[in-house]
Amino acid sequence: MRLRHIEVFHAIMRTGSLSKAAELLCVSQPAVSKVLAHAERSAGLTLFNRVHGRLQPTREAELLFSETQKLQTNLDSIRDLARNLARQPEGHLRIGCLPSLGLSLIPPAIEAFRGAYPRVSLRIQTRHTEELLNALLTRDLDLAVALNPPARPGIASAELGRTPVVCVGPRDEAAGDAPMTLQAFVEGDWIGIGNADPLGEMIGNALEALGLDGHAPAVEAHTWHVARALAARGIGHALLDELTAKSGAEAVTVRPxxxxxxxxxxxxxxxxxxxxxxxxxxxxVLRAHFA
Known part of the structure; x- marks a missing residue:
């Protein structure tokens, strides 16, 4: 099957009809029917049956759809890249950041930046680390800000500064702001954030290095602000970066x-x-924040 066959096939699978697929692809319905017929001949397969006037995908079509989704995603990324290359924005800066940084580091940085560059317009997006890296590669973003991002070919980085990892608990906690040892942390009820992102991976490595990785969390929340909200209610303590710890709405105790x-x-x-x-x-401006 050629790329055009796959594109038309995906459009039909997504919309469920030739007419809607043609509308999605901005072509005529006969053109879609012609490409579909050619695709079936080329593959030697029947991809759709007509049932009560509707297209019903065959089992072969469902298997083919599953295997070609990654290719279609890559094609969509190429289109995004081509469109963004054509725009060549001037006087406009597209910035991506982690959700927690969007509530802590980025607002004061934008305030300072706008004071110096009032004629530059900004677009701010919050995404997770992998999404930020992909958006940079497809030129959907000009700049991104993240915590300990993994190395990625085609992406350059510069460390702006460091933020402490702190222990977050309920506001009325009797210990106040006294330091929390990592051993005491894992021996009590604690909230994990998993190890799928760089912060969680770094915390997991630190616990493993101290021989404390045998203690399971009471609750695991893969969103940092959810972990913070749970800690605020006294469900357990959470280890978070200080920027996230101080950026939520609920009152918490932040301890080193x-x-x-x-x-x-x-x-x-x-x-x-x-x-x-x-x-x-x-x-x-971001670097000055840490200076």
């Missing part, structure tokens, strides 16, 4: 941990350097 841990805050952009004065200026 021993031995101390910290996580790097990084600016990310495509290889080749930031091409605009505004992008470099925004990185300088």
């Amino acid at each position: 941990v021993t031995p101390p841990l910290s996580v790097g805050v990084f600016a990310l952009w495509r290889d080749g350097g930031l091409t605009s004065q505004a992008g470099n200026a925004f990185v300088d």
